[in-house]
Amino acid sequence: MNSKGGESLYNNGKGIKIFLMFTPLPTRPTNGKRPRSNAKAPTVTKINHFHEDFGFRDFLIKLVSLLEREDLLEGSCLYQGGELDNDSEDSFSLAYTIPRHVTVQVRITNEGDFVQMRDEATKKLSAEVKVYIIEKKVRFILLHLAGMFYPSDIS
Secondary structure, eight states, X not given: OOOTTSSOSSTTTTOEEEEEXXXXXXXXXXXXXXXXXXXXXXXXXEEEEEOTTOXXXXXXXXXXXXXXXXXXXXXXXXXXXXXXOTTOOOSEEEEEEETTTEEEEEEOOXXXXXXXXXXXXXXXXXXXXXXXXXXXOEEEEXXXXXXXXXXXXXX
């Protein structure tokens, strides 16, 4: 059960059900051989719940905590309060579908997209959402003035 905001109105008090699909970066073989050109990293799947009162940052923290990959937040413009556009780089991409309602993946590029997802998911008492996270290759540039990390693309 989620303690934020009291008992949830959805899924017998558990909150909005998350089906989390995470695709990490492919790892290099440990035997020194080159990886196959068509090698795909295995997808990690988790099922959990989040409270409908969660804010966007709480939601992001919940997702990476489930994956035990808090390091993803260090390079995330989304977590730092930024907004992604088509040219933005982040440590991960985020999208969702809602079973039997929103069947095409919708990107989450800002807090407004998250609010829209939450509103769509809570139209039924059995609120659920499928969230897709794909890890992306980035490097971090420390900006001393802002004291924040910003990712830039690695070539």
